[in-house]
Amino acid sequence: MKQEFTQAEGGVCAAIGFSANGLNCGLNPDKNKNDLALIYSEAVCKAAAVYTTNKVKGAPILVTKKNLAATGNLAKAVIANSKNANTCNADGEEKARMMCELAAKELGIAPEEVIVASTGVIGQILPIEPIASHVKELAEGLSAENHGKAANAVMTTDTFPKEVAVSFELDGKKCTIGGMAKGSGMIHPNMATTLNFVTTDVAISAELIQKALSEIVKVTYNCLSIDGDTSTNDMVSIMANGLAGNKEITEEGADYELFRDGLYEVLMQMTKMLAKDGEGASKMLECTCAGAPDQDTAIIVAKSVIRSPLFKCAMFGEDANWGRILCAIGYAEADFDISQVEVSLESAKGTIKVCEHGAGVEFSEEKAKEVLGEDEIYINIDLHQGEASAKAWGCDLTYDYVKINGDYRS
Amino acid sequence: MKQEFTQAEGGVCAAIGFSANGLNCGLNPDKNKNDLALIYSEAVCKAAAVYTTNKVKGAPILVTKKNLAATGNLAKAVIANSKNANTCNADGEEKARMMCELAAKELGIAPEEVIVASTGVIGQILPIEPIASHVKELAEGLSAENHGKAANAVMTTDTFPKEVAVSFELDGKKCTIGGMAKGSGMIHPNMATTLNFVTTDVAISAELIQKALSEIVKVTYNCLSIDGDTSTNDMVSIMANGLAGNKEITEEGADYELFRDGLYEVLMQMTKMLAKDGEGASKMLECTCAGAPDQDTAIIVAKSVIRSPLFKCAMFGEDANWGRILCAIGYAEADFDISQVEVSLESAKGTIKVCEHGAGVEFSEEKAKEVLGEDEIYINIDLHQGEASAKAWGCDLTYDYVKINGDYRS
Numbered sequence: 001m002k003q004e005f006t007q008a009e010g011g012v013c014a015a016i017g018f019s020a021n022g023l024n025c026g027l028n029p030d031k032n033k034n035d036l037a038l039i040y041s042e043a044v045c046k047a048a049a050v051y052t053t054n055k056v057k058g059a060p061i062l063v064t065k066k067n068l069a070a071t072g073n074l075a076k077a078v079i080a081n082s083k084n085a086n087t088c089n090a091d092g093e094e095k096a097r098m099m100c101e102l103a104a105k106e107l108g109i110a111p112e113e114v115i116v117a118s119t120g121v122i123g124q125i126l127p128i129e130p131i132a133s134h135v136k137e138l139a140e141g142l143s144a145e146n147h148g149k150a151a152n153a154v155m156t157t158d159t160f161p162k163e164v165a166v167s168f169e170l171d172g173k174k175c176t177i178g179g180m181a182k183g184s185g186m187i188h189p190n191m192a193t194t195l196n197f198v199t200t201d202v203a204i205s206a207e208l209i210q211k212a213l214s215e216i217v218k219v220t221y222n223c224l225s226i227d228g229d230t231s232t233n234d235m236v237s238i239m240a241n242g243l244a245g246n247k248e249i250t251e252e253g254a255d256y257e258l259f260r261d262g263l264y265e266v267l268m269q270m271t272k273m274l275a276k277d278g279e280g281a282s283k284m285l286e287c288t289c290a291g292a293p294d295q296d297t298a299i300i301v302a303k304s305v306i307r308s309p310l311f312k313c314a315m316f317g318e319d320a321n322w323g324r325i326l327c328a329i330g331y332a333e334a335d336f337d338i339s340q341v342e343v344s345l346e347s348a349k350g351t352i353k354v355c356e357h358g359a360g361v362e363f364s365e366e367k368a369k370e371v372l373g374e375d376e377i378y379i380n381i382d383l384h385q386g387e388a389s390a391k392a393w394g395c396d397l398t399y400d401y402v403k404i405n406g407d408y409r410s
Numbered sequence: 411m412k413q414e415f416t417q418a419e420g421g422v423c424a425a426i427g428f429s430a431n432g433l434n435c436g437l438n439p440d441k442n443k444n445d446l447a448l449i450y451s452e453a454v455c456k457a458a459a460v461y462t463t464n465k466v467k468g469a470p471i472l473v474t475k476k477n478l479a480a481t482g483n484l485a486k487a488v489i490a491n492s493k494n495a496n497t498c499n500a501d502g503e504e505k506a507r508m509m510c511e512l513a514a515k516e517l518g519i520a521p522e523e524v525i526v527a528s529t530g531v532i533g534q535i536l537p538i539e540p541i542a543s544h545v546k547e548l549a550e551g552l553s554a555e556n557h558g559k560a561a562n563a564v565m566t567t568d569t570f571p572k573e574v575a576v577s578f579e580l581d582g583k584k585c586t587i588g589g590m591a592k593g594s595g596m597i598h599p600n601m602a603t604t605l606n607f608v609t610t611d612v613a614i615s616a617e618l619i620q621k622a623l624s625e626i627v628k629v630t631y632n633c634l635s636i637d638g639d640t641s642t643n644d645m646v647s648i649m650a651n652g653l654a655g656n657k658e659i660t661e662e663g664a665d666y667e668l669f670r671d672g673l674y675e676v677l678m679q680m681t682k683m684l685a686k687d688g689e690g691a692s693k694m695l696e697c698t699c700a701g702a703p704d705q706d707t708a709i710i711v712a713k714s715v716i717r718s719p720l721f722k723c724a725m726f727g728e729d730a731n732w733g734r735i736l737c738a739i740g741y742a743e744a745d746f747d748i749s750q751v752e753v754s755l756e757s758a759k760g761t762i763k764v765c766e767h768g769a770g771v772e773f774s775e776e777k778a779k780e781v782l783g784e785d786e787i788y789i790n791i792d793l794h795q796g797e798a799s800a801k802a803w804g805c806d807l808t809y810d811y812v813k814i815n816g817d818y819r820s
Contacts, residue, residue, distance in 0.1 A: 055748040056740030056768070088736055090769050122733025123770040232737050309719070310815055317816030323532025326498055327642050330466030338465040358466070359500050360533040398816075399809050405723030406808075 004168075005265045011147040011163030014178035015201040016243040017042045019142040022153030025134035027083040027120075027127070034153035036131060038138045039078040039197055040107060045239035047075035047115065048210035050217050052234035058085055059092025060116040061235055063100065070112040073206040075239055078197050079103040080117040080154050081131065082182065087232045088123040095126045102132055106139035115237050117195050119156055119182055122232060147180065154182040154195050157404055162273045166265045170258055171246035175202045177262045179238075183274035196221070196236040198266060202259055203242035204249040212260040213238050220267040223299060223392040224274055225307045238263075275393035276376075280400030283315055286393050287379040293386035297334040302392035304332035305379060312397035315377060320345060320368035322354035325379065340384040347374035414578075415675045421557040421573030424588030425611035426653040427452045429552040432563030435544035437493040437530075437537070444563035446541060448548045449488040449607055450517060455649035457485035457525065458620035460627050462644035468495055469502025470526040471645055473510065480522040483616040485649055488607050489513040490527040490564050491541065492592065497642045498533040505536045512542055516549035525647050527605050529566055529592055532642060557590065564592040564605050567814055572683045576675050580668055581656035585612045587672045589648075593684035606631070606646040608676060612669055613652035614659040622670040623648050630677040633709060633802040634684055635717045648673075685803035686786075690810030693725055696803050697789040703796035707744040712802035714742035715789060722807035725787060730755060730778035732764035735789065750794040757784035 008014045018041050022034040047068060051061050068075065079099050086092050100114040118126065141149075151161035165178030179198035204212075217236055242248065249255045276284040287305045292298035305311060308328040314321040325343055343355040349371045352363045371377075418424045428451050432444040457478060461471050478485065489509050496502050510524040528536065551559075561571035575588030589608035614622075627646055652658065659665045686694040697715045702708035715721060718738040724731040735753055753765040759781045762773045781787075 054737065054740040055742075055746075056736050085733070088733060088765070088769050121731075122737060123765070232733075232740060309811075313812055313815030316812065319816070321531075323495070323498060323642075326466050327464065327532060330464040330642060332465075336465075355498070355533070359498050397812055399812050401719075402723055402726065402807055402809050402812060405720055406727030406729070 005166040005262055006168065008165035008167045008176055008178065010144065010165055011151055011178050012039055012180045012197055012199050013144040013147040014165030015176040015199050017201060017241050018199045019144050019146070020150035021138050021141040021143070021146045022149035022151070023134060023138055023141070026130035027081060034149055035082045036134060036138060037080045037150040037153035038103060038142060039150060039199065040142050041076050041199070041239055041241045043241040043243055045075050045241045046204060046206040046209050047073050047237060047239045048206065048213045049115070049235055049237040050213060052231055054232045056088065056232045058087040058118060058233035059089065060086055060096040060118045061233065062093055063096040064115050064117070064235065067100065067112040067114065074113065075115050076109045076113040077103055077107055078115040078117065078237065080195060082154050082156050083120040084118060084124055084126045085120045085122045085233050086118040086126040089125050091125065095128055098128050099131060102135040103139070106135050117233070117235055119154060119195050119233055151180040154180065156182055157279055158183055159277055162270055162277070164266050164269045164273070166262055168258065168262050170202065170244070170255055173244045173246045175244040175246060176200060177202070177266050179266050179270060181270050181274060183277055195233065196270065198236065198238040200238065200240045201242065201244035202240050202249070203244065203246050204240050204259060208249055208256055209238060209240050212256070212263050216260060216263045216267050219390060220264065220271045223303060223390065224271050225303060225392070225394045271393050275395050278395035279404050280398040281395030282398055283396045284376045284393070285315060285379065285395055286376070286391060287381065288389060288391050289381045289383065290389040291382040291384045291386055292388040293336060295388045295390055297336055298388050298390035299392070300334040301329055301332045301381060301383070302390050304328045305381070306392040306394035309397055312394065315372065316396040316398050318369060318372040320352065320354055320363070320365070320372060322360065326355060326358070329381065336383055337385055342382040342384060344380045345371055346378040346380055347371045347376060349374055415576040415672055416578065418575035418577045418586055418588065420554065420575055421561055421588050422449055422590045422607055422609050423554040423557040424575030425586040425609050427611060427651050428609045429554050429556070430560035431548050431551040431553070431556045432559035432561070433544060433548055433551070436540035437491055444559055445492050446544060446548060447490045447560040447563035448513060448552060449560060449609065450552050451486050451609070451649055451651045453651040453653055455485050455651045456614060456616040456619050457483050457647060457649045458616065458623045459525070459645055459647040460623060462641055464642045466498065466642045468497040468528060468643035469499065470496055470506040470528045471643065472503055473506040474525050474527070474645065477510065477522040477524065484523065485525050486519045486523040487513055487517055488525040488527065488647065490605060492564050492566050493530040494528060494534055494536045495530045495532045495643050496528040496536040499535050501535065505538055508538050509541060512545045513549070516545050527643070527645055529564060529605050529643055561590040564590065566592055567689055568593055569687055572680055572687070574676050574679045574683070576672055578668065578672050580612065580665055583654045583656045585654040585656060586610060587612070587676045589676050589680060591680050591684060593687055605643065606680065608646065608648040610648065610650045611652065611654035612650050612659070613654065613656050614650050614669060618659055618666055619648060619650055622666070622673050626670060626673045626677050629800060630674065630681045633713060633800065634681050635713060635802070635804050681803050685805050688805035689814050690808040691805030692808055693806045694786045694803070695725060695789065695805055696786070696801060697791065698799060698801050699791045699793065700799040701792040701794045701796055702798040703746060705798045705800055707746055708798045708800035709802070710744040711739055711742045711791060711793070712800050714738045715791070716802040716804035719807055722804070725782065726806035726808050728779060728782040730762065730764055730773070730775070730782060732770065736765060736768070739791065746793055747795055752792040752794060754790045755781055756788040756790055757781045757786060759784055
């Protein structure tokens with residue numbers, strides 16, 4: 001079905017006309033860890049974003065929303081910091097606006113053309129001085145090669161940077177969509193997730209870019225759960241500068257669908273990276289629910305399993321305790337018949353069927369141990385009552401998750 | 411408001427006319443751990459129960475429902491086993507019925523007068539022989555003194571048995587309500603919880619006992635979350651044999667309210683015990699949400715905080731990371747204004763206010779460490795937008811939770 005996409009290098013700078021940079025400005029006492037990122041497009045971009053549904057919203061989200069409203073969804077840059085979420089602070093919006101102003105001044109653009117994001121501890125006043133004193137150096141170092149420095153700057157407890165890019169042909173032109181993300185914990189996205197910055201050189205209208213983003217986020221980021229906690233600062237933004245030279249996509253059709261498929265590829269790969277690097281994770285879990293009466297049911301069932309702490313512990317223990325999968329399917333808030341359910345567990349080492357018609361089937365415990373010993377585990381559920389399917393991603397629950405989050409103000 | 415209740419001894423046998431017993435029949439290889447319990451009332455009881463909302467329902471639940479329907483909500487006995495949930499098995503209902511028949515035969519009653527319950531691993535065939543060969547010994551040992559043996563028999567990963575009883579005066583007669591429960595993990599009750607058996611000598615109609623049970627479960631067990639996993643075998647049953655001699659309660663009014671308050675006292679104390687003994691728990695957490703526009707909002711907010719894995723880890727780390735509390739309040743699915751929220755943390759060592767008007771306030775980290783060093787922590791939230799309040803209970807998330815549930819088929 002989906003056209004082949006070519007993996008590309010360069011993350012958030014893979015598309016034409018984008019540059020980036022990252023450095024340590026002093027918010028993070030570890031001088032080897034960047035904490036401030038800048039992304040810049042030489043041409044003005046159509047922009048779209050989706051945000052957390054948490055009632056507690058980080059101040060940067062409020063400012064970004066206002067900026068995009070003021071420009072009619074146009075943007076030229078992103079400034080983002082880690083180590084401090086700038087959330088639940090009385091002066092939060094003022095500080096977020098100052099970040100936009102500082103970046104805009106160095107770039108010679110309007111403050112409203114800047115998307116701003118913060119991640120880190122909630123409820124600590126954001127010191128602006130470290131940012132103010134480093135923004136010049138940050139802007140001067142902008143280059144297409146520095147995408148990795150920017151990706152490093154948004155990491156919190158992430159153990160590796162997340163960068164993805166794919167290329168494809170549209171209207172005879174080579175087009176690219178790339179992105180970077182921070183992940184790790186407080187991840188149970190709801191209409192958005194974590195911090196994700198996507199860039200593309202595709203020419204597309206602001207309406208359609210928002211539509212594609214919303215559609216794809218529903219079946220990628222929103223199907224990811226690390227710990228069931230929906231963050232206050234979740235945001236996915238996308239900027240399209242049109243420099244690929246394709247005829248602007250202004251209506252639904254084959255071109256739009258190709259763009260949307262490319263966006264799915266990028267966000268799905270990013271989602272899997274986030275799952276793999278969930279806080280304390282030792283295994284990436286991908287749950288597919290097929291045979292569902294409709295897609296929403298498939299999503300709800302797959303997410304219910306991925307979220308279950310008991311199932312996540314069993315995966316950490318490499319125990320084929322399928323009763324916990326059935327239990328999590330059973331409490332999923334959707335309407336379906338549990339008596340037809342079939343479940344199998346799969347990895348590079350093979351597949352074992354553990355449940356049929358809602359009841360257990362005999363399987364080799366030895367084979368199960370071997371299958372579950374791998375780093376990537378696939379849980380395949382078939383409800384046998386329809387044609388719809390969906391995937392959800394997550395990770396196991398480990399000692400390290402508790403250690404990381406029991407430590408002082410991580 | 412609430413009348414004073416006197417704590418009583420004897421758990422599930424505290425009320426007049428009840429006897430119990432427990433023993434090891436061999437389902438559990440540890441001969442020092444009981445795995446089979448019997449509760450008996452010398453007089454027929456009005457009975458009521460609430461059950462899990464999980465679509466996967468343990469076979470014993472299906473059989474208990476049918477039995478109560480067949481007798482018109484009358485019962486004389488309970489038989490329960492641990493170590494095997496008798497759930498997701500093709501022969502589950504047949505085995506559950508056999509358990510009722512075995513108990514009924516020894517007690518000289520009808521099989522439909524028996525409430526049956528199982529807890530343990532899901533999806534393993536229940537061997538009936540160990541039960542069949544021990545039910546005679548079990549019935550012969552029934553006595554009011556053996557309540558502890560029965561409470562021991564329903565324990566799974568519980569570290570202590572849960573028994574509560576209170577006495578009060580009604581219609582000039584001494585009345586008692588007592589109960590026993592098993593808890594530990596897979597606890598996120600929804601209209602019911604875990605296995606809970608309540609007995610009373612109060613005379614009350616079947617309709618009103620069901621009404622009181624449903625009302626009280628909503629504000630006690632249903633406000634408990636150990637790990638967010640709703641079990642397949644949850645059940646709370648209550649049996650009232652009327653031997654206290656009070657005039658039967660057949661309508662709402664002062665007598666009904668007193669009975670309901672007594673039931674609240676028993677179930678609330680049991681809920682706190684379950685929270686304290688949550689799998690791997692080192693701290694009991696009680697979250698009160700006051701100042702809510704209505705009780706449902708208060709319940710949703712308090713449960714959202716109690717369920718948050720990040721908050722639970724912070725409590726394990728004794729870290730006053732109140733941003734995680736605000737985050738969990740923020741994603742609670744209820745309609746309220748976040749900007750008025752006030753939060754304080756309390757224990758036997760004192761109280762610290764950490765948040766006011768939805769933003770942080772300065773507090774002594776030293777004092778916070780001292781407050782959070784205690785075993786029982788109270789999180790007090792005031793939404794400042796109404797008069798309603800509710801409590802929720804839970805525990806911290808620890809290395810031991812992961813260990814217990816990562817171990818093979820616990």
